[in-house]
Amino acid sequence: MGWRAYAIAAVSSQILGVGVALxxxxxxxxxxxxxxxxxxxxxxxxxxxxIIGAAMAGTASMATLWRxxxxxxxxxxxxLLALYSGGFADLVRLGAAGTGTILGPLLLGRRPRFxxxxxxxxxxxxxxxxxxxxxxxxxxxxxxxxxxxGPLSILRFLFTNIQPVDSQALQTLCADPxxxxxxxxxxxxxxxxxxxIFMAILPSxxxxLLADGLRRGRRFAWAxxxxxxxxxxxxxxxxxxxxxxxxxxxxxxxxxxAAIEGSGSSQPLTLALPLxxxxxxxxxxxxxxxxxxxxxxxxxxxxxxxxxxxMAAALSVVYVAAGLLLAQxxxxxxxxxxxxxxxxxxxxxxxxxxxxxPAFFPQGTSAVLVYEGVxxxxxxxxxxxxxxxxxxxxxxxxxxxxxxxxxxIKTWEGSSLSWMTTWPGNMYWFSASGQSFVAYxxxxxxxxxxxxxxxxxxEMGAAFAEFARHCRGNGWTPCxxxxxxxxRDHADSSGWSSAQxxxxxxxxxxxxxxxxxxxxxIRTALNSAAKEGIRYEWTSYASAPFSVQVQIEEISEEWVAxxxxxxxxxxxxxxxxxxxxxxxxxxxxxxxxxxxxxTSWLPVYRxxxxxxxxxxxxxxxxxxxxxxxxxxxxxxxxxxKDEGCEFLSLSGAPLARIAEDPSEMPRPRPRSRPPGSLDRxxxxxxxxxxxxxxxxxxxxxxxxxxxxxxxxxMLYPDAASLPAVGTxxxxxxxxxxxxxxxxxxxxxxxxxxxxxxxxGSRHESPDQPRRGGSG
Numbered sequence: 189m190g191w192r193a194y195a196i197a198a199v200s201s202q203i204l205g206v207g208v209a210l211x212x213x214x215x216x217x218x219x220x221x222x223x224x225x226x227x228x229x230x231x232x233x234x235x236x237x238x239i240i241g242a243a244m245a246g247t248a249s250m251a252t253l254w255r256x257x258x259x260x261x262x263x264x265x266x267x268l269l270a271l272y273s274g275g276f277a278d279l280v281r282l283g284a285a286g287t288g289t290i291l292g293p294l295l296l297g298r299r300p301r302f303x304x305x306x307x308x309x310x311x312x313x314x315x316x317x318x319x320x321x322x323x324x325x326x327x328x329x330x331x332x333x334x335x336x337x338g339p340l341s342i343l344r345f346l347f348t349n350i351q352p353v354d355s356q357a358l359q360t361l362c363a364d365p366x367x368x369x370x371x372x373x374x375x376x377x378x379x380x381x382x383x384x385i386f387m388a389i390l391p392s393x394x395x396x397l398l399a400d401g402l403r404r405g406r407r408f409a410w411a412x413x414x415x416x417x418x419x420x421x422x423x424x425x426x427x428x429x430x431x432x433x434x435x436x437x438x439x440x441x442x443x444x445x446a447a448i449e450g451s452g453s454s455q456p457l458t459l460a461l462p463l464x465x466x467x468x469x470x471x472x473x474x475x476x477x478x479x480x481x482x483x484x485x486x487x488x489x490x491x492x493x494x495x496x497x498x499m500a501a502a503l504s505v506v507y508v509a510a511g512l513l514l515a516q517x518x519x520x521x522x523x524x525x526x527x528x529x530x531x532x533x534x535x536x537x538x539x540x541x542x543x544x545x546p547a548f549f550p551q552g553t554s555a556v557l558v559y560e561g562v563x564x565x566x567x568x569x570x571x572x573x574x575x576x577x578x579x580x581x582x583x584x585x586x587x588x589x590x591x592x593x594x595x596x597i598k599t600w601e602g603s604s605l606s607w608m609t610t611w612p613g614n615m616y617w618f619s620a621s622g623q624s625f626v627a628y629x630x631x632x633x634x635x636x637x638x639x640x641x642x643x644x645x646x647e648m649g650a651a652f653a654e655f656a657r658h659c660r661g662n663g664w665t666p667c668x669x670x671x672x673x674x675x676r677d678h679a680d681s682s683g684w685s686s687a688q689x690x691x692x693x694x695x696x697x698x699x700x701x702x703x704x705x706x707x708x709x710i711r712t713a714l715n716s717a718a719k720e721g722i723r724y725e726w727t728s729y730a731s732a733p734f735s736v737q738v739q740i741e742e743i744s745e746e747w748v749a750x751x752x753x754x755x756x757x758x759x760x761x762x763x764x765x766x767x768x769x770x771x772x773x774x775x776x777x778x779x780x781x782x783x784x785x786x787t788s789w790l791p792v793y794r795x796x797x798x799x800x801x802x803x804x805x806x807x808x809x810x811x812x813x814x815x816x817x818x819x820x821x822x823x824x825x826x827x828x829k830d831e832g833c834e835f836l837s838l839s840g841a842p843l844a845r846i847a848e849d850p851s852e853m854p855r856p857r858p859r860s861r862p863p864g865s866l867d868r869x870x871x872x873x874x875x876x877x878x879x880x881x882x883x884x885x886x887x888x889x890x891x892x893x894x895x896x897x898x899x900x901x902m903l904y905p906d907a908a909s910l911p912a913v914g915t916x917x918x919x920x921x922x923x924x925x926x927x928x929x930x931x932x933x934x935x936x937x938x939x940x941x942x943x944x945x946x947x948g949s950r951h952e953s954p955d956q957p958r959r960g961g962s963g
Contacts (some may be wrong), residue, residue: 274338955962
């Protein structure tokens with residue numbers, strides 16, 4: 189964007205932001221009477237809306253990753269400022285930000301995108317973490333703004349200084365219904381010292397801490413954030429109920445914080461907003477539960493619970509003992525029963541004990557340190573202990589079954605897809621001998637495997653039959669997915685049906701050199717990379733510098749956003765699967781340390797030794813070196829050949845294949861369906877999904893390397909189970925596909941020109957694989 193575009197965005201945002209704020213005042217006057225009256229008297233604003241509008245317009249030219257993060261944080265903070273501070277300038281800034289966001293793409297000659305954004309699982313975690321962190325800052329901001337008038341601004345009273353009040357005077361004050369507000373303020377002031385302030389913002393402190401765990405995908409952080417939001421919802425509900433109570437001599441002293449804004453009870457929306465905010469965040473957390481599946485090693489949180497309980501007991505003893513020694517520094521002087529009864533107040537957030545008048549309060553310095561320090565010390569240490577649980581390597585999340593499966597993979601000979609069986613989402617069945625296993629997931633009554641049995645080849649047939657019996661015993665239909673020809677032949681002899689679902693491409697490394705005319709494109713990529721100063725570098729995601737990790741995230745997020753469809757899983761890895769110490773990453777990096785492309789490689793074992801590697805994650809920067817993927821695959825082949833590896837698998841392209849001998853076509857049983865009908869259906873499905881996921885273009889791209897083609901099959905016992913099998917496969921690849929995204933996918937498929945039906949297919953021209961991954 190040039191200076192003219194920024195000037196247009198800034199001026200337009202300021203003007204339209206004022207219009208939005210005035211329109212809100214006119215519309216909401218009947219719903220939020222007390223707030224809008226306050227706003228009407230303070231119409232001054234500075235240049236901040238001008239700046240924010242231009243900045244938000246500028247985000248349109250940013251990479252997808254940072255554009256989304258910046259917009260989410262800015263809008264969340266501006267919305268919270270409007271709800272807590274509630275000034276006219278806050279509303280103008282919010283309106284200016286929205287105006288700038290819409291104007292940005294228009295000024296760049298693009299149409300604004302509306303609707304639910306599509307992101308990777310990894311980026312989804314980051315966005316939720318940023319949202320929770322931004323929501324935690326709102327109460328803190330409320331305490332720093334001296335004249336806050338927003339519907340949630342009552343929390344500003346938590347940050348006043350301690351004003352010692354005689355207990356008798358406090359009781360007299362709270363007994364007078366006319367002094368309800370002064371009573372509540374006095375109660376808050378008694379708890380608003382340094383320790384009181386910390387305890388007041390304790391939910392914010394914990395949410396900021398848990399936001400880091402959410403960023404890492406931790407299930408414990410998700411559960412903790414959900415629990416806090418539910419607790420805040422309950423607290424807000426109690427406050428609203430207190431406001432709706434008639435003020436009498438019996439209830440006046442117990443209304444607490446709810447009584448501070450009792451004048452707003454005639455506006456239902458004013459009362460509902462403090463409850464709606466935590467409820468909305470609760471719904472967001474529940475809706476994104478599937479993003480947070482990373483767990484700590486077994487026993488981590490049992491140890492944490494023991495440590496926290498022991499610390500709480502020890503600090504309670506210290507508090508009671510110190511309270512008895514310093515009893516004369518409290519007013520009134522507490523006895524042992526008073527100190528014991530006060531222990532819960534020392535550890536609870538201020539909002540939970542706000543309506544309980546204190547039995548005593550500290551006057552001396554030592555008493556203040558004991559009174560306030562116990563809770564601060566407890567939660568500070570507890571926060572450190574919780575944070576430490578987030579620092580364990582994510583690969584430690586594997587349970588005993590996963591580790592057992594990994595050991596079998598390394599001991600015996602598996603397929604090129606065997607390492608994918610260790611990914612999250614799989615369950616494991618182990619043979620009676622304990623030497624073979626099958627990875628599977630159950631959906632719609634179908635036990636869908638990822639590959640065939642892993643273990644000794646001599647047990648393959650027995651493990652196949654044994655697993656099928658295990659499925660039938662549980663009422664499941666077994667379906668083996670992405671299995672090699674050898675297992676297909678065995679299944680055929682047992683009366684099973686089969687269909688080819690993918691084409692694997694394999695590069696034998698013993699004689700590879702990329703010489704001759706057929707490798708012209710590959711040599712061009714290698715030579716061009718050398719001229720442009722681009723080199724390849726082996727690393728792992730966890731050991732890569734932080735700047736490199738961020739660039740990989742940017743490339744991945746841009747790839748998913750470009751497609752505007754959910755990221756696929758099952759046999760298609762993502763950033764989560766990259767974060768494994770056994771997985772190698774190969775990067776294309778220039779002299780400025782810019783990452784142009786990234787590929788990941790999964791190990792293939794035979795008898796305890798790595799004999800090959802399988803390509804999984806494959807994405808490049810849109811404005812980077814165009815031949816970066818060709819460069820990386822060729823470099824990997826030459827490098828791994830020097831390491832003594834036997835082959836590279838470029839993995840399988842789902843629903844795509846090279847025309848082969850008719851004997852290799854799917855072979856259903858004669859009585860199940862006419863020969864070739866399922867095959868034609870899969871061909872049509874592959875052609876239909878081509879514009880969205882580009883599987884055929886991907887296979888055409890891999891053909892540049894002159895690979896050996898090996899078909900991968902789906903095995904099923906009966907054609908009657910195909911509808912359920914199809915649903916299970918769809919859910920495995922797109923587990924988070926929502927109704928809206930499904931309709932969008934259907935719209936893109938069935939409203940494109942040149943679409944062909946099941947009887948034919950339309951092949952797209954090969955494209956650079958920035959739009960595709962491997963599978």
